[in-house]
Amino acid sequence: xxxxxxxxxxxxxxxxxxxxxxxxxxxxxxxxxxxxxxxxxxxxxxxxxxxxxxxxxxxxxxxxxxxxxxxxxxxxxxxxxxxxxxxxxxxxxxxxxxxxxxxxxxxxxxxxxxxxxxxxxxxxxxxxxxxxxxxxxxxxxxxxxxxxxxxxxxxxxxxxxxxxxxxxxxxxxxxxxxxxxxxxxxxxxxxxxxxxxxxxxxxxxxxxxxxxxxxxxxxxxxxxxxxxxxxxxxxxxxxxxxxxxxxxxxxxxxxxxxxxxxxxxxxxxxxxxxxxxxxxxxxxxxxxxxxxxxxxxxxxxxxxxxxxxxxxxxxxxxxxx
Amino acid sequence: xxxxxxxxxxxxxxxxxxxxxxxxxxxxxxxxxxxxxxxxxxxxxxxxxxxxxxxxxxxxxxxxxxxxxxxxxxxxxxxxxxxxxxxxxxxxxxxxxxxxxxxxxxxxxxxxxxxxxxxxxxxxxxxxxxxxxxxxxxxxxxxxxxxxxxxxxxxxxxxxxxxxxxxxxxxxxxxxxxxxxxxxxxxxxxxxxxxxxxxxxxxxxxxxxxxxxxxxxxxxxxxxxxxxxxxxxxxxxxxxxxxxxxxxxxxxxxxxxxxxxxxxxxxxxxxxxxxxxxxxxxxxxxxxxxxxxxxxxxxxxxxxxxxxxxxxxxxxxxxxxxxxxxxxxxxxxxxxxxxxxxxxxxxxxxxxxxxxxxxxxxxxxxxxxxxxxxxxxxxxxxxxxxxxxxxxxxxxxxxxxxxxxxxxxxxxxxxxxxxxxxxxxxxxxxxxxxxxxxxxxxxxxxxxxxxxxxxxxxxxxxxxxxxxxxxxxxxxxxxxxxxxxxxxxxxxxxxxxxxxxxxxxxxxxxxxxxxxxxxxxxxxxxxxxxxxxxxxxxxxxxxxxxxxxxxxxxxxxxxxxxxxxxxxxxxxxxxxxxxxxxxxxxxxxxxxxxxxxxxxxxxxxxxxxxxxxxxxxxxxx
Numbered sequence: 043x044x045x046x047x048x049x050x051x052x053x054x055x056x057x058x059x060x061x062x063x064x065x066x067x068x069x070x071x072x073x074x075x076x077x078x079x080x081x082x083x084x085x086x087x088x089x090x091x092x093x094x095x096x097x098x099x100x101x102x103x104x105x106x107x108x109x110x111x112x113x114x115x116x117x118x119x120x121x122x123x124x125x126x127x128x129x130x131x132x133x134x135x136x137x138x139x140x141x142x143x144x145x146x147x148x149x150x151x152x153x154x155x156x157x158x159x160x161x162x163x164x165x166x167x168x169x170x171x172x173x174x175x176x177x178x179x180x181x182x183x184x185x186x187x188x189x190x191x192x193x194x195x196x197x198x199x200x201x202x203x204x205x206x207x208x209x210x211x212x213x214x215x216x217x218x219x220x221x222x223x224x225x226x227x228x229x230x231x232x233x234x235x236x237x238x239x240x241x242x243x244x245x246x247x248x249x250x251x252x253x254x255x256x257x258x259x260x261x262x263x264x265x266x267x268x269x270x271x272x273x274x275x276x277x278x279x280x281x282x283x284x285x286x287x288x289x290x291x292x293x294x295x296x297x298x299x300x301x302x303x304x305x306x307x308x309x310x311x312x313x314x315x316x317x318x319x320x321x322x323x324x325x326x327x328x329x330x331x332x333x334x335x336x337x338x339x340x341x342x343x344x345x346x347x348x349x350x351x352x353x354x355x356x357x358x359x360x361x362x363x
Numbered sequence: 364x365x366x367x368x369x370x371x372x373x374x375x376x377x378x379x380x381x382x383x384x385x386x387x388x389x390x391x392x393x394x395x396x397x398x399x400x401x402x403x404x405x406x407x408x409x410x411x412x413x414x415x416x417x418x419x420x421x422x423x424x425x426x427x428x429x430x431x432x433x434x435x436x437x438x439x440x441x442x443x444x445x446x447x448x449x450x451x452x453x454x455x456x457x458x459x460x461x462x463x464x465x466x467x468x469x470x471x472x473x474x475x476x477x478x479x480x481x482x483x484x485x486x487x488x489x490x491x492x493x494x495x496x497x498x499x500x501x502x503x504x505x506x507x508x509x510x511x512x513x514x515x516x517x518x519x520x521x522x523x524x525x526x527x528x529x530x531x532x533x534x535x536x537x538x539x540x541x542x543x544x545x546x547x548x549x550x551x552x553x554x555x556x557x558x559x560x561x562x563x564x565x566x567x568x569x570x571x572x573x574x575x576x577x578x579x580x581x582x583x584x585x586x587x588x589x590x591x592x593x594x595x596x597x598x599x600x601x602x603x604x605x606x607x608x609x610x611x612x613x614x615x616x617x618x619x620x621x622x623x624x625x626x627x628x629x630x631x632x633x634x635x636x637x638x639x640x641x642x643x644x645x646x647x648x649x650x651x652x653x654x655x656x657x658x659x660x661x662x663x664x665x666x667x668x669x670x671x672x673x674x675x676x677x678x679x680x681x682x683x684x685x686x687x688x689x690x691x692x693x694x695x696x697x698x699x700x701x702x703x704x705x706x707x708x709x710x711x712x713x714x715x716x717x718x719x720x721x722x723x724x725x726x727x728x729x730x731x732x733x734x735x736x737x738x739x740x741x742x743x744x745x746x747x748x749x750x751x752x753x754x755x756x757x758x759x760x761x762x763x764x765x766x767x768x769x770x771x772x773x774x775x776x777x778x779x780x781x782x783x784x785x786x787x788x789x790x791x792x793x794x795x796x797x798x799x800x801x802x803x804x805x806x807x808x809x810x811x812x813x814x815x816x817x818x819x820x821x822x823x824x825x826x827x828x829x830x831x832x833x834x835x836x837x838x839x840x841x842x843x844x845x846x847x848x849x850x851x852x853x854x855x856x857x858x859x860x861x862x863x864x865x866x867x868x869x870x871x872x873x874x875x876x877x878x879x880x881x882x883x884x885x886x887x888x889x890x891x892x893x894x895x896x897x898x899x900x901x902x903x904x905x906x907x908x909x910x911x912x913x914x915x916x917x918x919x920x921x922x923x924x925x926x927x928x929x930x931x932x933x934x935x936x937x938x939x940x941x942x943x944x945x946x947x948x949x950x951x952x953x954x955x956x957x958x959x960x961x962x963x964x965x966x967x968x969x970x971x972x973x974x975x976x977x978x979x980x981x982x983x984x
Contacts, residue, residue, distance in 0.1 A: 104577045111757055113847070116747050128786060135759075135784045 048074045063118035072110070076126040083154045084137035092159075093151045099141035106134050194220045198230050201237070210241035246276030253285065262293045270302060280310035287319045291326060299323045314344025321350070325357060333357055370504040370748055371494045372740025374538065375483060375521065377436040377564030377590060378707070380404050382490040383737035384497075385745040388754060390545060390738040395493045401733060402493070404563075406485045407431040408473030410911055413904045416489040422967065423908055425627065426915040428456040428619040430473050434592055435482045437564045438468050439524070440517030442820070447588050454596070456619040467874070478874055480520045481882060484527035491528055505530045506744040508736050510565040511537035512585030512763045514809045515821045515851040522848065523874055527882055533747045535848040538562070539569035540580055540760050541739030542705040546730050547573050548742050549754055554700030555581075557689075559718050559726070560736075561681060562706035564590040568685045570692040570699070579759045582782045584688030589680060591633075591708045597673040598629035602644065602663060610659055613650050621649050624974075636667045637710045647974070648919060671713045678717050685721060691782055702726040707733055759784050762845050769806040769815035778843050781811075788844040792858060795829065795837045802827040803839060807853060826855050826864050839864055902956045906944050909963040913941060916970040923973055937966045 051074050058069055075087065085092050088102040108114060112127045120127065141147045155163060201216035217234035221227060253268035269286035276282065283306035290299035303323045306316035321336030337354040340347055371393070374381045379401040383392045395402050399418060407420035408430045415423065424431040434455075441448050443461040448468055452459050458471040462478065469476040487507070494502045507530075509521050518535050525532035539558035546556070553574045560567040567585040571578055602625060603615045615621050624646055632642040646661040671678075689696060702718060704726045709715065718726050746756050762785050767777040779789050793803055803826045810818025830837055838858035845851055855864035874882070917937070924930030940962045947955035 100572075101574075104575045104579070107577060107759065108575070108755070108757055111759075113747060113757060114755075116750055132787060135787070139784075 051077065057122070060121050060123070061119070062121040062123055064115070064120070064123060068109075069123070072123060072126055072130065075110070075130055079129060079133045084140050084150060085154075087133055087137045088141070092154065092156060094141075096142050096144055096147055099138055099147075103134060103138040107131060110134060194224050194227070197223075198227070198233070201230075201233060205233070205237060205240075210237050210244055213237040214241050242275045243279075246272040246279065246282060249275060250282060250285075253289075257289065262289050265289050266293065266295075266298070273302070273305065277309060280306045280313040280316045283309065284313075284315050284319050287323060291319070291323055296323060296326050300327065312343055314340045314347050314350070316340075317343060318347055318350040318353075322353065325353070330357060367749065368504060369494070369498040369500065369502045370533075370741070370744045371490070371502055371506075372541070372737050372742065372744050373487065373490055373505055373507045374541070374737035374740060375436065375487065375507055375509075375524075376404055376562055377434050377592065378404060379563065379733065380486055380490055381734055381737035382494055383734070383741040384494065385741050390548065390741050392734050392737055393494050393497045395489075396496050402486070402490060403433070404436065404483075404486050405431060405433045406435070406472070406482050408475075409904075409908045411907060412473055413908065414485065415904070415908055416485050419905060419908060422971075423912050425620060425623045426912055428623040430457065431623075432457050432470055432472060432482050434564055435470070435479055435486075437588065437592070438470075439479045439483055440514070440520035441468055441479075442466055442516075443468050456622055478878070478882070480524040480874060481527055483521065483524035484886075487524055487528035487530060491530060503529065503531045504533055504744060504748060506534050506536055506740040506747070507532055508536055508538045508541045508740050509849075510560075510562075510585060510587055511539050511567040511569050511580075511583040511760075512565065512587050513537075513849070514587075514764060514819050515766075515849065516819070517587070518849050520874070522850065523879055526879065527886060529886070533744055535850070536740060536743055536758065537567070537569065537580070537583070537760055537849075538736045539567045539583070539703075539705065540571065540578060540758055541737075541743065542703055542730065542735045543569070543571050543573065543739070544578055544742050544756060544758060545735045545739035546701075546703055546727070547576075547578065548739075548756070555694060555698055556701045556703060557685075557699045557722065558703045558705055559681075559685065559709065560705040561708035561714060562590050563708070564588070564592050566590060566681055566684065568681075568688045570688060570694055576755050577757045577759065580761045580784075581694070582688050582692035583761060583763045584684045584691065585763065586680065586684055589677065590706075591630075593677055594633055594670075594674050594708065594711075595626060595629045597677070598633060598665065598670065599625050601665075601669075601673055602629065602661065605663065606649075606659075606661055610650075610652070613652065613659060615650060615661075618650060624649065632665050633670065633711075636665065636670050637712060639667070641666045667712070674713075678713055681714070682717055682721055696722045699724070703730055703735075705730070705732050705735055760847070760849070761785060762787070762849060764809045764819075765811060766807070766809050766821075766843060766845065766851060767818075769808060773815050775808060775810070775813055775815045775818055779845060783845075785845045785849060786847045788842055790840050790842045793826075793839045793841060794835050795832070796834055798834050799831050800834065800837075801829050801831070803829065805841065805853075807843070807851065809851075821851055824853050824855075828864070830857060830860065899951060899956075902960065903948055903951075906948055906956055906960060906963060909960070909967060910941055910944055912967055913937060913963065913970065916967065916974065920970050920973045933966075933969060937970075940966055 048070060053070060053073055057073055058066065064072070079087070083092070084099075085094055088099055088106060090098055090102050094102075110127055110130045112120065112124055112131070115127075140150055152163065197216045197220040201213045201220070204210075204213035204216065214234060214237040217230050217237055220230050221234060249268045249272035253265045253272065256262075256265035256268055266286050266289035269282055269289060273279075273282035273286055283302045287299045287302035287306060290296075290302055300323045303316070303320040306313065307320050310316055317336045317340035321333045321340060324336060325333035334354065334357055337350050337357070340350045341354065370384060372383045381392055381401060383390060385391070392400055394400055395417065397418060402417040403421040405417065405420040405424065407415045407423060407427060409415055409423065409427065420431060421433070424433070437451060438448060438459070443466060448459065460469050460471060460476060461467070462469050467478065469478055470482060472482070491502055491505075505525060507521060507525050509518055513521070522532050522535055539560045542558050542560065543556050556571045556573055558567070558569045558571065560569070565585065565587045566589040567583065569583045570581045572581050573579070606615055607613060615625060628644050628646055632644050635642040642665050644661065644663045644665060648658040649661045650659045652659050699722055702722050702724060704715065704718065709718075709732050715726060742756060743758060745751070761782045762779060763781060765775075765777045765781050766779040767775050768791070770776045778791055779787060793805070795803070805824045805826065806815065807821045807824060808815055808818040809821055812818050826839055826841075829839065839855050840858050841853060841855045843851065843853055856862060857864060917934075921934070924934050940959065944956070944959045944963055947959055
């Protein structure tokens with residue numbers, strides 16, 4: 043047995059002679075490791091060299107827990123050793139968890155590096171930093187983006203032009219670029235807002251058309267997705283969420299239908315069709331009272347809604363209601 | 364098997380339970396005294412006040428629905444007022460009431476209230492008795508399994524149930540882990556395994572990294588309220604609604620007996636559809652149509668396709684939970700080396716298909732989905748009791764949910780994150796916020812939400828007798844500990860003086876220690892009583908229950924029977940059997956009672972077959 047295995051550790055005689063069912067060598071292993079739980083590194087508790095890989099840590103963990111897990115001593119009297127084994131197990135798990143993840147392992151390696159290792163890594167880091175600084179400076183001299191700084195005015199000008207021609211998203215792009223270069227441009231900010239609003243409305247209209255096209259070929263899922271996207275792009279128009287909710291309802295996705303219908307009502311509380319569709323959703327979810335309430339509101343707001351009238355009538359006649 | 368003390372592994376299921384052991388290094392299941400592998404997790408009190416457990420309790424469920432408790436596992440360790448309990452109250456034929464302190468759930472059975480662990484204990488005691496009959500000696504050492512996603516309260520309550528049943532619970536282990544253990548036992552294995560466990564009431568997914576006979580759980584996920592019972596319920600709802608539509612709004616849910624028949628029929632059809640494309644559901648005389656009208660019958664055909672449509676979202680939910688668990692484990696489906704299917708519900712072709720599609724591989728057919736969990740538990744019990752020479756195993760499980768405390772603003776601060784290997788512990792230092800503050804209240808919770816209120820409250824701990832001092836000056840270190848059973852412990856000490864701080868636990872969903880002791884005392888009395896009369900009494904109880912069942916069934920089948928010669932004959936024979944059984948009971952004749960029991964059972968089966976709609980042998984007149 044190598045003499046220096048326990049690095050000159052002095053064992054307590056009382057611990058070594060406690061009346062438990064563990065052999066003498068195993069006791070030494072347990073006592074030694076337990077005494078070093080806080081000063082050993084994650085690698086040391088796993089009996090691995092510094093900077094060993096994640097895979098090695100996982101392997102070593104398995105070997106070590108088979109020795110140190112209290113469950114591995116069935117029917118044995120463990121006395122004070124049980125608590126020691128439990129603490130060792132927790133420490134081994136902590137070490138494994140930290141080393142099994144490559145990111146935390148690398149960070150830990152830097153922190154626990156031996157002195158000469160640390161010096162070498164530090165030199166390399168400084169060297170790298172120097173080089174990257176140089177590279178950045180070189181890029182800055184030739185980068186066309188940065189060269190554009192003087193052209194803010196031109197950008198705003200071109201944006202206005204594009205607005206006038208109805209190309210809202212391109213206009214928005216130009217205004218945003220101008221603002222990125224000079225965030226203090228007040229009129230560009232207002233213009234960008236307007237461009238964004240109109241660009242979104244246009245996008246929503248486009249999605250709305252696509253939703254109808256998808257519906258026409260009976261792809262309800264896609265249609266619903268498009269309509270919901272339209273509602274998101276242009277939150278001011280209740281028509282979009284109403285349509286999306288109807289589609290979701292037809293697909294039987296009542297939960298989705300419900301949140302869409304509720305969104306529609308939130309956007310326009312006075313919009314009859316929004317109330318109507320919420321009523322339909324509630325009816326589908328079995329909330330008869332809620333459905334009746336919403337349908338009645340819909341009719342109050344918009345007495346021309348014949349479908350709502352029909353539905354309400356049917357709800358009132360339902361045998362289970 | 365004689366020199367070592369016998370031990371068991373118990374899979375305490377929502378619908379069925381199984382007990383196993385290891386003999387000469389080979390894990391095996393123990394059949395019940397009546398020869399069944401699966402013992403229904405059903406407990407009843409018969410009309411004459413006798414307790415019935417297992418098959419016998421399930422058999423009489425139709426005629427005694429209000430006093431028959433099934434699926435108690437869905438309620439164990441839950442808090443009165445929890446959503447799951449509220450839902451259960453709406454659909455269960457038996458009555459639930461709050462416990463004396465208003466926190467836990469009690470069930471009314473034969474005019475008495477029982478805590479849920481007491482009900483589960485009756486099932487455990489039955490399995491224990493089966494094991495004792497098998498070994499021919501006393502059995503107390505046991506490992507009991509729970510769904511991986513069970514929280515602290517549910518685990519604690521299960522452990523209490525074990526104690527009430529007179530078991531020495533060596534460990535509470537997770538069902539999927541147990542299944543993996545049984546699967547890998549005796550094999551040299553080095554791979555990642557996913558266990559997909561869809562049982563009667565719960566769904567679990569566990570990802571394990573197995574190597575060098577260490578079973579290391581990497582991540583778990585699940586839903587403790589998703590299982591076969593929910594599939595049955597979908598069929599029941601479908602039957603109820605279509606029945607109402609066809610019969611002018613007759614609501615089948617009003618009649619408890621009818622509901623129980625409907626439940627049985629739904630379960631039967633579901634099981635049948637795992638093998639066939641269509642199932643006939645036929646329940647004659649199911650409901651009364653009103654005064655003077657003929658009784659209503661239910662006859663429906665359920666196709667596999669329709670069943671899949673009715674339960675699509677349930678299967679989807681399983682897949683979503685699985686997806687999340689894999690993400691937590693940092694594992695891609697393709698890295699999984701084996702997929703195990705556990706639990707009766709995984710026999711459903713649609714479920715198997717979904718699993719196959721998700722993992723891109725054929726699930727393993729190497730395990731018996733209903734027995735594997737009990738076998739794994741038995742292997743673990745063996746490993747915890749006796750040193751293993753060549754078949755060593757070590758289970759390393761994780762905690763399924765974040766453990767934490769409520770902090771200012773009603774937020775939840777995680778102290779031990781989910782998927783941490785257990786046993787584990789973590790400390791947290793609390794300081795006083797007022798001058799001379801003498802107590803601190805800590806709400807300990809488990810769950811996934813940032814908001815405390817959306818998580819499960821495990822208990823409130825009050826630290827009192829705090830040393831007087833200026834605010835912020837006194838620091839109390841609280842240690843949160845999760846045992847290998849997954850059960851949470853809390854202790855506290857004063858940082859400066861090192862003195863242990865007293866803790867009072869309130870508002871737990873479980874039994875208090877006093878109450879547990881009272882129940883244990885009561886059970887002891889009952890045990891002594893039962894020992895005196897022993898076997899004879901048990902036989903008598905069984906015979907009496909069967910007689911009363913026959914008597915309830917006779918009026919239902921009389922019409923059908925008297926129409927054919929065979930039927931009249933059967934009716935006469937039944938009368939004779941009942942008379943013989945009565946005589947045997949009166950004479951306390953053990954032999955006669957044993958002999959007549961089988962005949963009683965056959966009569967019941969025949970009559971139940973008729974109620975269930977089988978054609979009458981001998982033809983109709």
